[in-house]
Amino acid sequence: MIPFILTFLFSLFIYLVLTAGSGDVGLWSVSELIAGVALSLLTAAIARKFLCRGENYRMANPVRLILIPVYIIGPFFLEVIRANLDVAYRVITGRIRPGIIRVSSGLQTDLGIFMLANSITLTPGTITVDIDESTQDLFIHNINIHPGDEGKQVIPARDLFAFSDLATWIRRIAE
Amino acid sequence: MIAEWLILVFLGIGIVFNTLGVIGLHRFPDVYTRMHAATKATTFGSVFTSFAVIAYAGATYLHTTDSQFITLGLHTVVAVLALALTNAVSSHALARAAHRSGIMPAPSVVDRLKEAGR
Amino acid sequence: MIDLFSPAVLILVVLIGLCMVRLFLGPTPADRAVSLDTINTLTVAALIILGVIFRQIIFIDVAIVYALLSFVSTLYIAKYLGGEL
Numbered sequence: 001m002i003p004f005i006l007t008f009l010f011s012l013f014i015y016l017v018l019t020a021g022s023g024d025v026g027l028w029s030v031s032e033l034i035a036g037v038a039l040s041l042l043t044a045a046i047a048r049k050f051l052c053r054g055e056n057y058r059m060a061n062p063v064r065l066i067l068i069p070v071y072i073i074g075p076f077f078l079e080v081i082r083a084n085l086d087v088a089y090r091v092i093t094g095r096i097r098p099g100i101i102r103v104s105s106g107l108q109t110d111l112g113i114f115m116l117a118n119s120i121t122l123t124p125g126t127i128t129v130d131i132d133e134s135t136q137d138l139f140i141h142n143i144n145i146h147p148g149d150e151g152k153q154v155i156p157a158r159d160l161f162a163f164s165d166l167a168t169w170i171r172r173i174a175e
Numbered sequence: 176m177i178a179e180w181l182i183l184v185f186l187g188i189g190i191v192f193n194t195l196g197v198i199g200l201h202r203f204p205d206v207y208t209r210m211h212a213a214t215k216a217t218t219f220g221s222v223f224t225s226f227a228v229i230a231y232a233g234a235t236y237l238h239t240t241d242s243q244f245i246t247l248g249l250h251t252v253v254a255v256l257a258l259a260l261t262n263a264v265s266s267h268a269l270a271r272a273a274h275r276s277g278i279m280p281a282p283s284v285v286d287r288l289k290e291a292g293r
Numbered sequence: 294m295i296d297l298f299s300p301a302v303l304i305l306v307v308l309i310g311l312c313m314v315r316l317f318l319g320p321t322p323a324d325r326a327v328s329l330d331t332i333n334t335l336t337v338a339a340l341i342i343l344g345v346i347f348r349q350i351i352f353i354d355v356a357i358v359y360a361l362l363s364f365v366s367t368l369y370i371a372k373y374l375g376g377e378l
Contacts, residue, residue, distance in 0.1 A: 021246035084219050091199040098208055099285040121263045124215035127270045139288040141207045150285040186301050197308045200315050206323045213331040221338035228345050250353040257357050261364035268368050272375035273323035
Protein backbone atom coordinates (compact mmCIF):
# COMPACT_ATOMS: atom_id res chain seq x y z
CA MET A 1 0.00 0.00 0.00
CA ILE A 2 2.81 2.42 0.81
CA PRO A 3 4.44 2.03 -2.67
CA PHE A 4 1.04 2.76 -4.24
CA ILE A 5 0.57 6.01 -2.27
CA LEU A 6 4.15 7.19 -2.90
CA THR A 7 3.93 6.55 -6.66
CA PHE A 8 0.51 8.26 -6.76
CA LEU A 9 1.82 11.41 -5.02
CA PHE A 10 4.92 11.53 -7.22
CA SER A 11 3.07 11.25 -10.54
CA LEU A 12 0.37 13.68 -9.37
CA PHE A 13 3.11 16.20 -8.51
CA ILE A 14 4.67 15.91 -11.99
CA TYR A 15 1.24 16.24 -13.65
CA LEU A 16 0.45 19.36 -11.60
CA VAL A 17 3.81 20.95 -12.48
CA LEU A 18 3.28 20.33 -16.18
CA THR A 19 -0.28 21.71 -16.23
CA ALA A 20 0.16 24.75 -13.94
CA GLY A 21 -1.47 27.92 -15.23
CA SER A 22 -4.42 26.21 -16.94
CA GLY A 23 -7.31 27.64 -14.89
CA ASP A 24 -8.53 29.45 -11.79
CA VAL A 25 -8.71 26.86 -8.95
CA GLY A 26 -5.34 27.86 -7.58
CA LEU A 27 -3.40 27.62 -10.81
CA TRP A 28 -5.29 24.67 -12.30
CA SER A 29 -8.68 24.14 -13.94
CA VAL A 30 -11.16 21.59 -12.55
CA SER A 31 -10.96 19.26 -15.54
CA GLU A 32 -7.15 19.13 -15.33
CA LEU A 33 -7.33 18.25 -11.63
CA ILE A 34 -9.80 15.40 -12.23
CA ALA A 35 -7.76 14.07 -15.17
CA GLY A 36 -4.56 14.32 -13.10
CA VAL A 37 -5.97 12.31 -10.19
CA ALA A 38 -7.38 9.65 -12.53
CA LEU A 39 -4.16 9.31 -14.54
CA SER A 40 -2.03 9.22 -11.38
CA LEU A 41 -4.17 6.43 -9.93
CA LEU A 42 -3.73 4.47 -13.18
CA THR A 43 0.03 5.11 -13.21
CA ALA A 44 0.38 4.10 -9.57
CA ALA A 45 -1.56 0.87 -10.18
CA ILE A 46 0.70 -0.06 -13.09
CA ALA A 47 4.11 1.20 -11.94
CA ARG A 48 4.16 0.90 -8.14
CA LYS A 49 6.78 -1.85 -8.25
CA PHE A 50 9.24 0.25 -10.27
CA LEU A 51 9.57 3.28 -8.00
CA CYS A 52 9.73 1.48 -4.63
CA ARG A 53 11.56 -1.76 -5.21
CA GLY A 54 13.02 -2.32 -1.75
CA GLU A 55 11.23 -2.69 1.55
CA ASN A 56 13.11 0.32 2.92
CA TYR A 57 11.23 3.65 3.01
CA ARG A 58 14.11 5.74 4.35
CA MET A 59 13.95 8.18 1.42
CA ALA A 60 10.28 9.05 2.12
CA ASN A 61 11.51 11.07 5.11
CA PRO A 62 10.79 14.77 4.26
CA VAL A 63 14.03 16.01 5.83
CA ARG A 64 16.06 13.94 3.37
CA LEU A 65 13.90 15.15 0.47
CA ILE A 66 14.49 18.78 1.48
CA LEU A 67 18.23 18.17 1.76
CA ILE A 68 18.44 17.10 -1.92
CA PRO A 69 17.71 20.58 -3.44
CA VAL A 70 19.94 22.18 -0.76
CA TYR A 71 22.75 19.85 -1.81
CA ILE A 72 22.23 20.55 -5.53
CA ILE A 73 22.03 24.36 -5.22
CA GLY A 74 24.77 24.69 -2.61
CA PRO A 75 27.98 22.60 -2.63
CA PHE A 76 27.32 20.67 -5.83
CA PHE A 77 26.68 23.73 -8.02
CA LEU A 78 29.80 25.49 -6.69
CA GLU A 79 31.85 22.41 -7.49
CA VAL A 80 30.40 22.24 -11.03
CA ILE A 81 31.20 25.91 -11.68
CA ARG A 82 34.81 25.50 -10.50
CA ALA A 83 35.29 22.35 -12.58
CA ASN A 84 33.82 24.03 -15.66
CA LEU A 85 36.27 26.92 -15.40
CA ASP A 86 39.06 24.36 -14.99
CA VAL A 87 38.00 22.43 -18.12
CA ALA A 88 37.63 25.71 -20.03
CA TYR A 89 41.24 26.52 -19.11
CA ARG A 90 42.34 23.09 -20.33
CA VAL A 91 40.43 23.45 -23.61
CA ILE A 92 42.22 26.73 -24.32
CA THR A 93 45.74 25.73 -23.23
CA GLY A 94 45.66 21.97 -23.95
CA ARG A 95 47.56 20.96 -20.78
CA ILE A 96 46.11 17.58 -19.78
CA ARG A 97 47.30 14.52 -17.81
CA PRO A 98 44.46 12.02 -18.34
CA GLY A 99 44.16 8.61 -16.73
CA ILE A 100 41.79 6.24 -14.94
CA ILE A 101 42.09 6.16 -11.14
CA ARG A 102 40.43 4.02 -8.47
CA VAL A 103 38.41 5.96 -5.91
CA SER A 104 37.08 4.62 -2.63
CA SER A 105 34.09 6.43 -1.13
CA GLY A 106 32.98 4.48 1.94
CA LEU A 107 29.31 4.61 0.87
CA GLN A 108 27.42 1.32 1.13
CA THR A 109 23.85 1.65 -0.20
CA ASP A 110 22.94 1.51 -3.89
CA LEU A 111 21.28 4.93 -3.83
CA GLY A 112 24.30 6.57 -2.20
CA ILE A 113 26.68 5.13 -4.79
CA PHE A 114 24.28 6.15 -7.57
CA MET A 115 24.15 9.76 -6.32
CA LEU A 116 27.94 9.96 -5.89
CA ALA A 117 28.59 8.49 -9.35
CA ASN A 118 26.12 10.89 -10.96
CA SER A 119 27.61 13.88 -9.12
CA ILE A 120 31.10 12.87 -10.26
CA THR A 121 29.94 12.40 -13.85
CA LEU A 122 28.12 15.76 -13.98
CA THR A 123 31.27 17.52 -12.72
CA PRO A 124 33.43 18.21 -15.79
CA GLY A 125 36.90 16.69 -15.69
CA THR A 126 35.78 13.42 -14.08
CA ILE A 127 33.71 10.55 -15.54
CA THR A 128 32.69 7.39 -13.72
CA VAL A 129 33.70 4.58 -16.09
CA ASP A 130 32.99 1.44 -14.07
CA ILE A 131 32.41 0.11 -10.57
CA ASP A 132 34.02 -2.75 -8.64
CA GLU A 133 30.95 -4.34 -7.11
CA SER A 134 32.78 -6.36 -4.46
CA THR A 135 34.45 -3.35 -2.77
CA GLN A 136 32.14 -0.53 -4.07
CA ASP A 137 35.15 1.32 -5.53
CA LEU A 138 34.59 3.58 -8.53
CA PHE A 139 36.90 3.74 -11.57
CA ILE A 140 37.09 7.39 -12.60
CA HIS A 141 38.61 8.92 -15.71
CA ASN A 142 40.19 12.18 -14.62
CA ILE A 143 41.37 14.80 -17.11
CA ASN A 144 44.13 16.17 -14.89
CA ILE A 145 45.68 13.82 -12.34
CA HIS A 146 47.78 15.61 -9.73
CA PRO A 147 51.48 14.74 -10.03
CA GLY A 148 52.15 11.99 -7.50
CA ASP A 149 48.63 10.57 -7.45
CA GLU A 150 49.29 8.06 -10.24
CA GLY A 151 51.38 5.89 -7.91
CA LYS A 152 48.63 5.40 -5.30
CA GLN A 153 46.42 2.33 -5.64
CA VAL A 154 43.27 3.83 -4.08
CA ILE A 155 42.42 7.51 -3.75
CA PRO A 156 39.84 8.74 -1.19
CA ALA A 157 36.79 10.50 -2.67
CA ARG A 158 37.36 13.81 -0.92
CA ASP A 159 40.53 14.44 -2.92
CA LEU A 160 38.43 14.81 -6.10
CA PHE A 161 36.62 17.95 -4.93
CA ALA A 162 38.06 21.33 -4.10
CA PHE A 163 35.53 23.05 -1.81
CA SER A 164 33.46 20.53 0.12
CA ASP A 165 33.39 16.78 0.61
CA LEU A 166 30.40 15.69 -1.47
CA ALA A 167 30.58 12.09 -0.19
CA THR A 168 29.81 13.28 3.35
CA TRP A 169 26.81 15.24 2.07
CA ILE A 170 25.52 12.18 0.22
CA ARG A 171 25.97 10.02 3.30
CA ARG A 172 23.85 12.54 5.20
CA ILE A 173 21.13 12.38 2.53
CA ALA A 174 21.01 8.73 1.53
CA GLU A 175 22.34 6.61 4.37
CA MET B 176 16.19 46.65 -16.65
CA ILE B 177 17.88 44.27 -14.20
CA ALA B 178 16.12 41.38 -15.94
CA GLU B 179 17.61 42.39 -19.28
CA TRP B 180 21.13 42.37 -17.86
CA LEU B 181 20.45 39.04 -16.15
CA ILE B 182 19.26 37.49 -19.42
CA LEU B 183 22.27 38.91 -21.25
CA VAL B 184 24.71 37.51 -18.66
CA PHE B 185 23.05 34.06 -18.58
CA LEU B 186 22.95 33.83 -22.39
CA GLY B 187 26.56 34.97 -22.60
CA ILE B 188 27.79 32.35 -20.09
CA GLY B 189 25.78 29.64 -21.83
CA ILE B 190 27.02 30.47 -25.32
CA VAL B 191 30.65 30.76 -24.16
CA PHE B 192 30.60 27.34 -22.48
CA ASN B 193 28.79 25.71 -25.42
CA THR B 194 31.42 27.12 -27.79
CA LEU B 195 34.27 25.91 -25.55
CA GLY B 196 32.71 22.45 -25.41
CA VAL B 197 32.52 22.18 -29.20
CA ILE B 198 36.10 23.51 -29.56
CA GLY B 199 37.23 20.85 -27.09
CA LEU B 200 35.40 18.20 -29.12
CA HIS B 201 37.71 19.06 -32.03
CA ARG B 202 40.86 19.75 -30.07
CA PHE B 203 41.31 16.91 -27.55
CA PRO B 204 43.18 13.73 -28.58
CA ASP B 205 41.01 10.75 -27.54
CA VAL B 206 37.39 9.85 -26.89
CA TYR B 207 37.43 10.19 -23.07
CA THR B 208 38.91 13.69 -23.04
CA ARG B 209 36.50 14.70 -25.82
CA MET B 210 33.69 13.48 -23.60
CA HIS B 211 34.85 15.78 -20.79
CA ALA B 212 34.66 18.80 -23.05
CA ALA B 213 31.68 17.92 -25.20
CA THR B 214 29.03 16.42 -22.95
CA LYS B 215 29.75 18.25 -19.67
CA ALA B 216 30.50 21.74 -20.91
CA THR B 217 27.50 21.71 -23.25
CA THR B 218 25.24 20.49 -20.43
CA PHE B 219 26.41 23.41 -18.27
CA GLY B 220 25.99 25.87 -21.17
CA SER B 221 22.52 24.59 -22.04
CA VAL B 222 21.45 24.84 -18.39
CA PHE B 223 22.53 28.49 -18.40
CA THR B 224 20.74 29.35 -21.68
CA SER B 225 17.63 27.79 -20.10
CA PHE B 226 18.16 29.95 -16.98
CA ALA B 227 17.97 32.94 -19.33
CA VAL B 228 14.57 31.70 -20.53
CA ILE B 229 13.41 31.23 -16.90
CA ALA B 230 14.55 34.80 -16.05
CA TYR B 231 12.67 36.11 -19.10
CA ALA B 232 9.51 34.22 -18.07
CA GLY B 233 9.69 35.52 -14.49
CA ALA B 234 10.32 39.13 -15.49
CA THR B 235 7.51 39.11 -18.06
CA TYR B 236 5.11 37.55 -15.55
CA LEU B 237 5.86 40.31 -13.02
CA HIS B 238 5.29 42.86 -15.79
CA THR B 239 2.05 41.51 -17.29
CA THR B 240 0.68 38.91 -14.75
CA ASP B 241 -0.20 36.59 -17.62
CA SER B 242 -0.29 32.98 -16.30
CA GLN B 243 1.07 31.73 -19.64
CA PHE B 244 4.55 32.77 -18.48
CA ILE B 245 4.32 30.66 -15.29
CA THR B 246 3.70 27.70 -17.59
CA LEU B 247 6.73 28.69 -19.68
CA GLY B 248 9.00 28.90 -16.63
CA LEU B 249 7.84 25.64 -15.02
CA HIS B 250 8.14 23.67 -18.26
CA THR B 251 11.65 25.02 -18.75
CA VAL B 252 12.57 23.89 -15.21
CA VAL B 253 11.32 20.38 -16.02
CA ALA B 254 13.32 20.40 -19.27
CA VAL B 255 16.50 21.47 -17.41
CA LEU B 256 16.06 18.68 -14.84
CA ALA B 257 15.50 16.09 -17.59
CA LEU B 258 18.57 17.35 -19.47
CA ALA B 259 20.93 17.30 -16.48
CA LEU B 260 19.86 13.89 -15.12
CA THR B 261 19.86 12.09 -18.47
CA ASN B 262 23.19 13.57 -19.61
CA ALA B 263 25.02 12.23 -16.57
CA VAL B 264 23.76 8.70 -17.12
CA SER B 265 24.29 8.68 -20.89
CA SER B 266 27.88 9.98 -20.72
CA HIS B 267 28.71 7.31 -18.12
CA ALA B 268 27.18 4.66 -20.41
CA LEU B 269 29.22 5.91 -23.38
CA ALA B 270 32.47 5.89 -21.39
CA ARG B 271 31.84 2.36 -20.12
CA ALA B 272 30.93 1.13 -23.60
CA ALA B 273 34.07 2.71 -25.09
CA HIS B 274 36.28 1.00 -22.51
CA ARG B 275 34.54 -2.34 -23.01
CA SER B 276 34.87 -2.16 -26.79
CA GLY B 277 38.63 -1.88 -26.42
CA ILE B 278 39.30 1.83 -26.95
CA MET B 279 41.94 2.66 -24.33
CA PRO B 280 42.73 6.24 -23.24
CA ALA B 281 45.48 7.10 -25.71
CA PRO B 282 47.67 9.55 -23.77
CA SER B 283 47.27 8.38 -20.17
CA VAL B 284 49.50 8.35 -17.12
CA VAL B 285 47.69 5.49 -15.36
CA ASP B 286 44.86 3.03 -16.11
CA ARG B 287 43.68 1.18 -13.00
CA LEU B 288 40.63 -0.30 -14.77
CA LYS B 289 42.83 -2.16 -17.28
CA GLU B 290 45.08 -3.32 -14.44
CA ALA B 291 42.01 -4.69 -12.66
CA GLY B 292 41.55 -6.90 -15.69
CA ARG B 293 38.09 -5.81 -16.92
CA MET C 294 14.16 41.86 -24.44
CA ILE C 295 13.26 39.18 -26.95
CA ASP C 296 15.74 40.30 -29.61
CA LEU C 297 18.60 38.99 -27.43
CA PHE C 298 17.52 35.41 -28.06
CA SER C 299 17.75 35.27 -31.87
CA PRO C 300 21.58 35.61 -32.14
CA ALA C 301 21.95 32.93 -29.44
CA VAL C 302 19.95 30.45 -31.54
CA LEU C 303 22.05 31.36 -34.59
CA ILE C 304 25.27 30.58 -32.69
CA LEU C 305 23.83 27.30 -31.40
CA VAL C 306 22.94 26.22 -34.94
CA VAL C 307 26.49 27.02 -36.12
CA LEU C 308 27.83 24.91 -33.22
CA ILE C 309 25.58 21.99 -34.24
CA GLY C 310 27.10 22.24 -37.73
CA LEU C 311 30.62 22.08 -36.24
CA CYS C 312 29.64 18.98 -34.24
CA MET C 313 28.51 17.35 -37.49
CA VAL C 314 32.09 17.73 -38.79
CA ARG C 315 33.27 15.56 -35.88
CA LEU C 316 30.37 13.17 -36.54
CA PHE C 317 31.71 12.78 -40.09
CA LEU C 318 35.44 12.65 -39.21
CA GLY C 319 35.43 10.72 -35.91
CA PRO C 320 38.02 7.96 -36.07
CA THR C 321 36.15 5.50 -33.81
CA PRO C 322 32.42 4.75 -33.39
CA ALA C 323 32.59 6.04 -29.80
CA ASP C 324 33.69 9.48 -31.06
CA ARG C 325 30.66 9.56 -33.34
CA ALA C 326 28.36 8.59 -30.47
CA VAL C 327 29.80 11.38 -28.28
CA SER C 328 29.32 14.00 -30.96
CA LEU C 329 25.74 12.75 -31.53
CA ASP C 330 25.09 13.19 -27.80
CA THR C 331 26.46 16.74 -27.99
CA ILE C 332 24.20 17.50 -30.96
CA ASN C 333 21.18 16.29 -28.95
CA THR C 334 22.03 18.54 -25.98
CA LEU C 335 22.50 21.58 -28.21
CA THR C 336 19.22 20.83 -30.02
CA VAL C 337 17.33 20.80 -26.72
CA ALA C 338 18.86 24.19 -25.77
CA ALA C 339 17.97 25.65 -29.18
CA LEU C 340 14.38 24.33 -28.95
CA ILE C 341 13.87 25.96 -25.53
CA ILE C 342 15.06 29.33 -26.83
CA LEU C 343 12.96 28.98 -30.01
CA GLY C 344 9.91 28.42 -27.80
CA VAL C 345 10.43 31.93 -26.40
CA ILE C 346 11.07 33.53 -29.78
CA PHE C 347 7.92 32.09 -31.40
CA ARG C 348 5.88 32.30 -28.13
CA GLN C 349 4.89 28.62 -28.41
CA ILE C 350 5.01 26.65 -25.14
CA ILE C 351 4.56 23.42 -27.12
CA PHE C 352 8.20 23.79 -28.25
CA ILE C 353 9.35 23.29 -24.65
CA ASP C 354 7.21 20.16 -24.27
CA VAL C 355 8.79 18.89 -27.47
CA ALA C 356 12.22 19.67 -25.95
CA ILE C 357 11.43 17.58 -22.83
CA VAL C 358 10.31 14.62 -24.91
CA TYR C 359 13.31 15.02 -27.23
CA ALA C 360 15.72 15.00 -24.26
CA LEU C 361 14.19 11.79 -22.85
CA LEU C 362 14.04 9.99 -26.21
CA SER C 363 17.60 10.94 -27.14
CA PHE C 364 18.67 9.57 -23.73
CA VAL C 365 17.11 6.22 -24.56
CA SER C 366 18.70 6.14 -28.01
CA THR C 367 22.14 7.02 -26.59
CA LEU C 368 21.81 4.23 -24.03
CA TYR C 369 21.02 1.73 -26.77
CA ILE C 370 23.96 2.91 -28.91
CA ALA C 371 26.20 2.52 -25.84
CA LYS C 372 24.91 -0.98 -25.16
CA TYR C 373 25.55 -1.92 -28.79
CA LEU C 374 29.09 -0.51 -28.69
CA GLY C 375 29.84 -2.31 -25.44
CA GLY C 376 28.77 -5.64 -26.93
CA GLU C 377 25.88 -6.21 -24.51
CA LEU C 378 23.07 -6.26 -27.08
